[in-house]
Amino acid sequence: MLKTDIKDELTYIEKVKKINEGKNLKYHILTMGCQLNENDSEKICGMVEQMGYTKTDDVMDADLVIYNTCCVRENAEERLFGKLGEVKKLKEAKGTIIAIGGCMMQEKHIVDKIKKSYSYDVIFGTHTLKNFPKDLYDAILERKKITDILDIDGEIIEGLPIKRNDNIRASVTIMNGCNNFCTYCIVPYVRGRERSRAPEDILNEVRKLAQEGYKEITLLGQNVNSYMRVEREKFKQSIKDESDNVEKSSSAGQRNSINEIDSFAKLLRAVNEIPGIEKIRFISPHPKDFTDDVIEAIRDCSKVSKFIHLPLQSGSTEVLKVMNRVYTKEQYLELVEKMKKKISNVKFSTDIIVGFPGETEEDFEDTLDVVRKVKFEQIFMFIYSRRVGTPADKMENQIPEEIKHKRFDRLKSLYEEILKENNHEYIGKVEQILIEGYSKTNKELLTGRTDTNKVVVLEGDGSLIGKVIPVKIVSEHMWYLKGESNIK
Ligand code: 5AD
Numbered sequence: 001m002l003k004t005d006i007k008d009e010l011t012y013i014e015k016v017k018k019i020n021e022g023k024n025l026k027y028h029i030l031t032m033g034c035q036l037n038e039n040d041s042e043k044i045c046g047m048v049e050q051m052g053y054t055k056t057d058d059v060m061d062a063d064l065v066i067y068n069t070c071c072v073r074e075n076a077e078e079r080l081f082g083k084l085g086e087v088k089k090l091k092e093a094k095g096t097i098i099a100i101g102g103c104m105m106q107e108k109h110i111v112d113k114i115k116k117s118y119s120y121d122v123i124f125g126t127h128t129l130k131n132f133p134k135d136l137y138d139a140i141l142e143r144k145k146i147t148d149i150l151d152i153d154g155e156i157i158e159g160l161p162i163k164r165n166d167n168i169r170a171s172v173t174i175m176n177g178c179n180n181f182c183t184y185c186i187v188p189y190v191r192g193r194e195r196s197r198a199p200e201d202i203l204n205e206v207r208k209l210a211q212e213g214y215k216e217i218t219l220l221g222q223n224v225n226s227y228m229r230v231e232r233e234k235f236k237q238s239i240k241d242e243s244d245n246v247e248k249s250s251s252a253g254q255r256n257s258i259n260e261i262d263s264f265a266k267l268l269r270a271v272n273e274i275p276g277i278e279k280i281r282f283i284s285p286h287p288k289d290f291t292d293d294v295i296e297a298i299r300d301c302s303k304v305s306k307f308i309h310l311p312l313q314s315g316s317t318e319v320l321k322v323m324n325r326v327y328t329k330e331q332y333l334e335l336v337e338k339m340k341k342k343i344s345n346v347k348f349s350t351d352i353i354v355g356f357p358g359e360t361e362e363d364f365e366d367t368l369d370v371v372r373k374v375k376f377e378q379i380f381m382f383i384y385s386r387r388v389g390t391p392a393d394k395m396e397n398q399i400p401e402e403i404k405h406k407r408f409d410r411l412k413s414l415y416e417e418i419l420k421e422n423n424h425e426y427i428g429k430v431e432q433i434l435i436e437g438y439s440k441t442n443k444e445l446l447t448g449r450t451d452t453n454k455v456v457v458l459e460g461d462g463s464l465i466g467k468v469i470p471v472k473i474v475s476e477h478m479w480y481l482k483g484e485s486n487i488k
């Protein structure tokens, strides 16, 4: 794990700050996509605020507009181009600086389209976040259009400033990239190969968050439960090379050392020890990497949530094979059973794609069957969308839009049925709820979540915010539960 020194890059924060001095400039940021992107945006906000900009929700009011894009599904593209159309006028009227970053910028056809048809000042990719202050400096001072994209994997960058969105719950990225190459997914092409952050950097960040009063940590990565896998394999290989006497004299003493915390299970156990943190979540894991040590760590660690995201994608063994998910329907269900046996009260959420190329009615029925059997607490449902450059995009048996939408609606109806059943089971139970703040729709009520991420609203005093309290669930609604607490 080579760490890059970013002192030079950070000096540009000061340089831009000097240019901006006394100008009372504002920035607006829009983040698309997953929590990893949200976490990158927190770093962008950290840098931008140190450069003297203050945040505004109103794009019309902004001197700097930043779009942090996602390319995992199609609709984000349409949204970005819509937004770029709108800010074009703003740029013409008052010279607003436009910066576009994130994983969509790793796609050449998108960057070409922006360059051809839209206004922009800075385009930056997923591997060049640390250069953002310099890119902005060059764009402002030299009035140049900057495109700063790297195709090769960026190193792990430590030490970027960060401005977090919340003061109770925080995300901590533990790894970047993905080696799985699911055939529908663009992520491995735009985020690069798997590389893990050093455990001591992660633990230091969590310790710091605990000291600042954060209670809940979400460990982030495209494939969190393969944390340190690549590094472990490299290490094993280096030992093998040594014992095979390959370049013995030159490699002796140069071998990569490996930390004691060399797996996701060990990382979970270490984070669990940090005082002050009350809840630990993680997304996204891959079913194939739920080894026994990970399952046992979840079971043993009192702070680790027993609500597990277990992306299914499809319930059909045939489709799973073409998706390159490397598990069958039966293996997935066996894993669920094993986890239920080992972890008391475990609950699941999942991701499902409908309408993958070649998906037959029977394949789709298999998906519904798994949903009925597992009774997921939460399902993120996606209509398959073709991504340029992925193997699935080249498959000839694409499913017509109409069938995809009909299947999506059928899955949604089943989900709503199951949701009702699941919600009903909460009535009368006492749940430990981390109170996050006031309800957005009713400022008189407090809001928090169950371990299973269900929103709970209740009456109570503002002093409970940030505390974990027992709440009795008294009524159910489709998307939230109502609770009561004796603690005032
Ligand atoms: N089409 C639809 N959904 C997709 N996902 C990833 N790629 C695609 C695609 N091409 C979904 C998967 C993944 C989630 C983050 O997005 O379900 O788990």
Ligand code: SF4
Pocket: 178, 179, 180, 181, 182, 185, 186, 187, 188, 222, 223, 286
């Ligand atoms: Fe994409 Fe599959 Fe990697 Fe998840 S595991 S990021 S779906 S390639």
